[in-house]
Amino acid sequence: MAEGLHLQTLTQLAAGLERGEFSSLELTEALLGRIESLGPSLNAFITVTAERALAAARRADAARAAGAAGALNGLPIVHKDIFCTKGVLTTCGSRMLENFVSPYDATIVERLDAAGAVVLGKTNMDEFAMGSSNETSYFGPVRNPWDLERSPGGSSGGSATTVAARLVPAATATDTGGSIRQPAALTGTIGLKPTYGRVSRHGMIAFASSLDQAGVITRSTADAALLLGVMAGFDERDSTCLDYPVPDYKGALSESVKGLRIGIVRQHFDAGLDEQCAAAVREALAVLEGQGAVLTEVDLPNLDLSVPTYYVVAPAECSSNLSRFDGVRFGHRAADPEDLLDLYCRSRGEGFGAEVKRRIMTGTYVLSAGYYDAYYLKAQKVRQLIAEDFKTAFADVDVIAGPTSPTPAFKLGDKTDDPITMYLNDIYTIGANLAGLPGISTPCGFVDGLPVGLHLVGPHFGEETVLRCAYQFEQQTDWHEACPEAYR
Amino acid sequence: MSLDKDQVQHIAMLARLRLADDEFAETVDKLSRIVDFVDQLSQADTDDVVPMAHPLDAVQRLRADRVTEFNERDPIQENAPAVENGLYLVPKVIE
Numbered sequence: 390m391a392e393g394l395h396l397q398t399l400t401q402l403a404a405g406l407e408r409g410e411f412s413s414l415e416l417t418e419a420l421l422g423r424i425e426s427l428g429p430s431l432n433a434f435i436t437v438t439a440e441r442a443l444a445a446a447r448r449a450d451a452a453r454a455a456g457a458a459g460a461l462n463g464l465p466i467v468h469k470d471i472f473c474t475k476g477v478l479t480t481c482g483s484r485m486l487e488n489f490v491s492p493y494d495a496t497i498v499e500r501l502d503a504a505g506a507v508v509l510g511k512t513n514m515d516e517f518a519m520g521s522s523n524e525t526s527y528f529g530p531v532r533n534p535w536d537l538e539r540s541p542g543g544s545s546g547g548s549a550t551t552v553a554a555r556l557v558p559a560a561t562a563t564d565t566g567g568s569i570r571q572p573a574a575l576t577g578t579i580g581l582k583p584t585y586g587r588v589s590r591h592g593m594i595a596f597a598s599s600l601d602q603a604g605v606i607t608r609s610t611a612d613a614a615l616l617l618g619v620m621a622g623f624d625e626r627d628s629t630c631l632d633y634p635v636p637d638y639k640g641a642l643s644e645s646v647k648g649l650r651i652g653i654v655r656q657h658f659d660a661g662l663d664e665q666c667a668a669a670v671r672e673a674l675a676v677l678e679g680q681g682a683v684l685t686e687v688d689l690p691n692l693d694l695s696v697p698t699y700y701v702v703a704p705a706e707c708s709s710n711l712s713r714f715d716g717v718r719f720g721h722r723a724a725d726p727e728d729l730l731d732l733y734c735r736s737r738g739e740g741f742g743a744e745v746k747r748r749i750m751t752g753t754y755v756l757s758a759g760y761y762d763a764y765y766l767k768a769q770k771v772r773q774l775i776a777e778d779f780k781t782a783f784a785d786v787d788v789i790a791g792p793t794s795p796t797p798a799f800k801l802g803d804k805t806d807d808p809i810t811m812y813l814n815d816i817y818t819i820g821a822n823l824a825g826l827p828g829i830s831t832p833c834g835f836v837d838g839l840p841v842g843l844h845l846v847g848p849h850f851g852e853e854t855v856l857r858c859a860y861q862f863e864q865q866t867d868w869h870e871a872c873p874e875a876y877r
Numbered sequence: 878m879s880l881d882k883d884q885v886q887h888i889a890m891l892a893r894l895r896l897a898d899d900e901f902a903e904t905v906d907k908l909s910r911i912v913d914f915v916d917q918l919s920q921a922d923t924d925d926v927v928p929m930a931h932p933l934d935a936v937q938r939l940r941a942d943r944v945t946e947f948n949e950r951d952p953i954q955e956n957a958p959a960v961e962n963g964l965y966l967v968p969k970v971i972e
Contacts, residue, residue, distance in 0.1 A: 400908060403938060414936050455949065470945075488956075489956055490955070490956065491952050492949065492955070492956070527915050537918060546920050548951075573887050584892050584933075585933060586933060586935065589905060599931075599932070602961055615880040625940065626904050628937065628938055629935075631933065631935060632938075660966060693920070694917070694918060694921055697915045697916075697917050697918050698912075698913060698918065699916055700914065701915050701918065707891060715893075717957070717958070717965050717967055718955075718956070718957055719956035719957060719958075720958075721961070722958035726968050727968070728968050728969075728970075729967055729968050729970050730893075731895075732968055733893040734890075734893050734894060734895035736893045737892075737895070738894050738895035738896060738897070739895075740880050741894070743903075744901065746892075746894055746896070746904070747907055747908060747911065749894065749905070750885070750888045750889060750894065750908055751908060751911050751912070751915075753892040754880075754888050754908070754912065755915075756893060759887070763919070764915065764918070766928055767918050767919065767923060767929035768915075768918055769926070769929045770919055770921075770923035770928045770929075770932075771921050771926075772927040772928075772929045773926050773929040774921070774923065774926060776929060776932060785925075785970050806955075807910070808910060808911055809910055809911070809914050812914075821933070824932055825931075825932025825933050826932075826939065827970075849932075849933055
């Protein structure tokens with residue numbers, strides 16, 4: 390059997406499987422071995438589904454032998470533990486769902502299964518996807534493979550870490566304010582958040598329904614395009630999923646960036662951005678310019694208001710969405726309740742962690758009588774201004790580029806005392822969620838041995854453009870191939 | 878502090894959350910900081926701005942009114958903390 394399978398991308402593995410160099414069963418066994426030996430120190434998994442994975446790999450090998458291989462036949466992936474998986478624990482990183490076994494599959498789980506993917510497990514995450522460091526997980530923080538004392542970012546920290554540590558080539562993830570792109574930047578991986586409504590959210594546990602979107606974390610842009618092609622598309626079970634044709638994402642990658650207009654946001658390079666990160670991002674932009682892209686400056690005048698807007702809208706929606714956890718139908722239930730009110734209050738008080746409770750209470754406050762106009766309505770107006778800023782900018786440019794995160798990976802515990810410091814991690818990513826735009830983070834350098842991400846945002850349904858831009862950048866650079874030493 | 882203890886107690890009750898005593902002081906402090914932070918929105922000039930309803934201006938999709946789901950009560954109730962004869966059990970609410 391071929392050596393070094395763990396270093397290969399989905400695209401490379403697909404070619405090897407097709408040529409018969411190794412079987413999906415051999416590949417699955419090799420990766421499960423790595424997960425068993427290297428996984429525990431990273432705390433990236435909540436559940437490893439070894440038996441199911443081996444069975445799926447055998448089915449994939451049989452399908453290939455029968456000439457019925459799907460688009461992802463025999464290729465290993467993992468799911469963020471926010472996606473419902475039938476018959477498998479689905480915790481959302483919370484004590485509330487510690488014992489929840491989903492009775493159904495999320496649509497994207499079904500689609501990836503139907504394409505022949507082999508699911509190795511479910512990844513750790515910030516509780517209910519509320520966090521930027523993976524430290525709010527009930528199952529403990531995930532560690533960054535580039536430095537185990539540091540956070541991999543969040544909320545999809547487990548997905549990013551499994552991919553960065555070469556435990557698996559690709560992972561599903563979700564992004565409400567940066568939860569795919571920020572951990573991708575902090576772990577040196579590629580993270581794609583599609584347009585709002587591009588991918589079905591049926592079976593994806595809801596956090597903030599006007600912002601949430603499913604995407605992927607991979608080690609090559611071609612892999613992100615491959616997975617998006619399988620995941621995207623209309624689903625009648627998600628009323629927010631848009632009926633819009635799914636293009637050939639992989640086919641769109643090869644076109645050059647010559648003449649592509651890239652907008653650089655003036656405000657992105659203001660105070661708050663680490664100087665060395667800024668230098669890495671500027672160098673990356675120079676590479677794209679060298680490939681023929683045209684750089685121009687654009688203005689997003691309301692950028693500073695995006696984080697406060699988000700911290701009204703997202704908590705408001707979370708307070709509604711999480712009202713379903715009542716200790717009656719599923720989830721944690723407090724012992725010996727005195728009455729129904731006591732059952733609700735203690736089940737929720739015990740089942741949710743501190744950050745989730747803070748967000749539910751923030752949301753409850755901004756929606757409560759007398760405060761709705763001042764906070765929620767006001768925020769939805771500012772959100773409209775922010776969306777219009779993007780619209781104006783996209784009249785002149787095809788892509789908006791900048792840093793993904795203000796700093797490289799920070800130390801675990803460094804930002805847990807002040808919620809605002811933690812929230813400001815997402816200053817460059819939140820705008821895309823508020824405006825419903827697609828975005829990708831791709832590795833573009835290192836600062837003190839820690840990866841830095843380049844963030845590319847496109848107009849609505851502009852996935853092909855951001856993917857193409859990231860792919861062409863990847864052809865000139867090898868940042869995406871850098872692997873933390875202990876995981877080679 | 879933009880929020881006092883009574884306000885936080887009231888919000889916790891509206892949200893049906895019981896906070897432990899040691900959690901409570903920290904919650905008052907951190908919630909106040911969050912509210913102070915989002916208060917900067919009040920400075921934005923939003924006269925004549927229509928609040929966002931949907932980022933892509935999409936409207937709610939309708940579907941034909943026909944039965945598409947079948948009864949899956951038993952597998953769904955496997956996750957319930959307490960059931961009897963297909964019914965969810967809660968503490969007595971009527972004397």
